[in-house]
Amino acid sequence: MAIEDEVLRRIRPTPEQRERVDRAAKAILEAVREKAREKGLDIQIMLVGSVAKDTYVGSPDLDIFMLFPPTVQRKDLESLGLAIGREILKDGEARYAEHPYIHGTWDGLEVDLVPCYAVKDASELRSAVDRTPFHTQYVNSSLKEGQHDQVRLLKLFMKGIGTYGAEARTRGFSGYLVELLILRYGGMREVLEAASSWRKGETLSLGERGRPFKDPLVFYDPVDRDRNVASALSVNNLALFIHAAREYLSRPSLAFFFPNERRPMPLSQIRDVMKDRGTELLVVHLDRPDLIDDDLYPQVRRTLDGAVDLLERGGFVVYDRDFYIGEGIQMAIELERAVLPRSVRHDGPPAWIDNARSFLDKWRGKGLSEPFLVNGRWSVMVSREHPQAVGLVLDRLGQAALGSGLRGLEGLTAVSGEDALVEENRRVISTLLDKRKNWEI
Amino acid sequence: MAIEDEVLRRIRPTPEQRERVDRAAKAILEAVREKAREKGLDIQIMLVGSVAKDTYVGSPDLDIFMLFPPTVQRKDLESLGLAIGREILKDGEARYAEHPYIHGTWDGLEVDLVPCYAVKDASELRSAVDRTPFHTQYVNSSLKEGQHDQVRLLKLFMKGIGTYGAEARTRGFSGYLVELLILRYGGMREVLEAASSWRKGETLSLGERGRPFKDPLVFYDPVDRDRNVASALSVNNLALFIHAAREYLSRPSLAFFFPNERRPMPLSQIRDVMKDRGTELLVVHLDRPDLIDDDLYPQVRRTLDGAVDLLERGGFVVYDRDFYIGEGIQMAIELERAVLPRSVRHDGPPAWIDNARSFLDKWRGKGLSEPFLVNGRWSVMVSREHPQAVGLVLDRLGQAALGSGLRGLEGLTAVSGEDALVEENRRVISTLLDKRKNWEI
Known part of the structure; x- marks a missing residue:
C-alpha cells in the first residue's frame, strides 16, 4: 500500500489547487448565470465532470453545462449556447462533438461550455451530452468517503x-x-x-x-x-x-503510475534490430488532413488495414504494423520481405470445366511456363504485377478501403528496406519495434 | 481420318510380326501343356492379355495363365506354377504382384507365366489375377470387327x-x-x-x-x-x-501418337528460366532403395508431399514440385525463396487466458522483441528455427510422413539456389520446368 499512498501524496489536489479550481468554477458558473439572466433565459447551469465529482487528477477541465428546456428549438439551443460561451471565454472557439460547444480557458484552466437539454430521465435523451448531468449526479450520490x-x-x-x-x-x-x-x-x-x-x-x-x-x-x-x-x-x-x-x-x-518518457530508438539501434530479425520495413507517409482526432484516427487505422490487406493479397507476408501521427501520417509495416520473385503461380480452372479453354488460350506461350496441371486444375507461372511492396502500395492503395478524409492520398510516399531506415521514420519505426510496456521503459 | 489411317499403317502388326507372335504363343502353350501332363496336373492353360485379344501395339508381352482347380492349396499352386515357369523359360525369374509368377523371354518376346485359380465366376476370385481370364473372354466375345x-x-x-x-x-x-x-x-x-x-x-x-x-x-x-x-x-x-x-x-x-523424345533442358536455359522467374529451386536427393516401381513410386510421392508440407509449415511458399527416379531419387521443389528472415512472429494465447503468464515467462527478454498484443493475443518476434529450406529438410525430413522404404533417408542431400543448378540435377529440374505436353515437344 505504500506505493499507492505515495501516488496519492503526489496527485491528490493540494488545498491551493482545489481553491484555484473551485474559485474558477464558481466564477464561471456565476458569469454564465448572469449572461442567461441578461438574455432572459430560463436555463439551469451545472458544473459536471471530474471537478463536480472531485475525481480529477492534475489540472482538470472545467465542464459547465447549460441545460435548456426541451421546448427550445435545437437551432436556438445551439446559437444561444455558443453565444453565451463566446461572451464568457475570451479565447473561446467552437468545437463539434455530437453537437457544438465552446472551448476556451479561464485563469489557465481548460473550460468547456456545453449547451444541452434538461431531460427528465435518460430515456428522453436528445443527444449524448444530455446524459452527462445524470452521470455526474449518479457518481456524486454514490461515491463514498475515500x-x-x-x-x-x-x-x-x-x-x-x-x-x-x-x-x-x-x-x-x-x-x-x-x-x-x-x-x-x-x-x-x-x-x-x-x-x-x-x-x-x-x-x-x-x-x-x-x-x-x-x-x-x-x-x-x-x-x-x-x-x-x-x-x-x-x-x-x-x-x-x-x-x-x-x-x-x-x-x-x-x-x-509515472512511466518514463518513451524515446524513439536511435537509428543505429533500429538497424541492429532489423539486422537481427532479417525482415524488412515498409514505411508509408500521407499528409495529415484537416480532421479532428476522433475522425482521423479511425481513418488512419482503416487505411493501414487496407494497406496490410493489399500487401497480403499481393503475396507479401506481414509480421506487424503500427502508425504514428505527428505533422504527417506515418505507417510502418514489417514484412517478411519487401521484394517478391518476379513470377507467381496463377491457378486456373479444372481441366474439365468449359472455360478451361479460355484460360489456355490466354496463357499458352504467354506465361513464364506453359500451363500445367496440378490436381487436375490448370496453373501457369506468370509475371507478378507488383513484385515490390512499394510499387504495390503506390499503385493500388487508392483502391484499398480508406477513410474518406484520406481517399485522395495526398502526399503519398512509400519506401522500404534500407531507404526506410532514415531519421524522419525513426519515430514510427520505434513505435513498431519498441514493444516494452509503459512501466518497463 | 488420314492421320489415324497413317498411325494404323505404322502400328498394325505386320503378317511377319503376327506370325512370329502366334508361333511363340503356340509353342509356349504346347510346352506348358506338356509339362503339366508330365507332372500329372489337371490344369487349363490359357493365353490371355493383348495377344489373346489381338489388341497389342508394338512388341507384345505373352501372358500365359495356368488355371488350377480351386481344390489345390495356394502353396502348391505357387510352387507348381513357378516350377513349370522356370522349366520352360530358361532365363525366367520369379516376380511378385499379388502372388508370384515367372517372367522371362522366348524368341525375343517377353513372357509372363502366371498360375491362378480357375474360378467359376468373378464373385469367387481368390486373387486379382484370377480375374484376367474373364477379362480376356469378355473382350474377345465383345470386340467387333475393326x-x-x-x-x-x-x-x-x-x-x-x-x-x-x-x-x-x-x-x-x-x-x-x-x-x-x-x-x-x-x-x-x-x-x-x-x-x-x-x-x-x-x-x-x-x-x-x-x-x-x-x-x-x-x-x-x-x-x-x-x-x-x-x-x-x-x-x-x-x-x-x-x-x-x-x-x-x-x-x-x-x-x-508419336511424340518427340523429351530432352533435359541445357543448364544455360535452366539458369535463364530461373532468372526470369526470380524463384529458387531446392533439390533433394535420396538413394534409390531396392523396391519394385509399384512400391517405390507411391513412397517417393509421399516423401515429396511430406517435404512440401514440412516446408510450408516452416513458412516457405511452394510454387511447384516434381521428381525423377533414375539411379537415385531426385525431388525438385520450386520455392518463392529458399532462405527466410532469421525471425518469425510467434503467436501465443490471449491475455485473458490463464497460461498467458507462462507464455510471458518464457519469452520476456528472450525473444527478438518483447511480447506484444495483437487483437488481445500475445505475440513475440522469435528466432526462426530453420531460416534455410535446406537446413529444414536435412533436419526434419525424417519426421515427415515417408514411405517405409525411404524412412532411413539413405543418401539424403539437399541443395538450393545456385548450388542446385548443376549437371546432375538437370534431369529433375527439366521435369519440373518443362511444362510442354508430349505432343508439343
Missing part, C-alpha cells in the same frame, strides 16, 4: 499504462467508466484483482442490464441500461489492462 | 500423351480400360469426343453398376460390378486425357 482517491489512483494507473481515454485516438477507459469500476469493486486494488481474472466479453453492471453487447468489455450504464459505457474500449486495451493489473499486483511499482 | 484397330489407336494415343499404364509409376489407363472404352463408345474418335465433355467423377459402365466409388473416373468392370477398372487413374491424368482429347479433335496430329 473512494474519490481510489478513482484518482485508478485513473492515473490507466493513464500510466496507456489505456485512459475513450476517444478514438486511445480507445481506452473513460473517466466515468473508471468511476463505475470503483463503485462496482470498492477500490483500485479490488478493481485490479477483479480484472486479473476478466475474460474477453466480461460483462459488468451496477443495476439492471439492458440489451446484450458484443464488445470486449461491457459495463451497463446505471443511468441508461441500454448503453455500454465501455463500448470504445479496444480488445488490445482490455488485454493490456488485464495484463497490467496482474503485473502490478505481483510487482507493484510507481512506474505503472 | 474395333481391335480402334483399341490399338487409343492405346497409342494414351502412350503418346503419357497416360497409358495403370501401374503406380504412371497412374494412367490400363489396357483393359482402353478396351472397355472402345466397347462403350465404338471407336477412338468417339472416345475422344465423349472424353471432351467428361467431368471429374465421370461414371461409366457396360452393364450393371455396383457400389459407388469416389475416384476421378469410374468404369464398372463388366465381369465384377463392384470393381472400378479406372481406380488407378490419377486426377491429373484424367485431366490430361480430357485436355488431349479436345486438342486432338481440334488439331489432329501424328505428334499425339
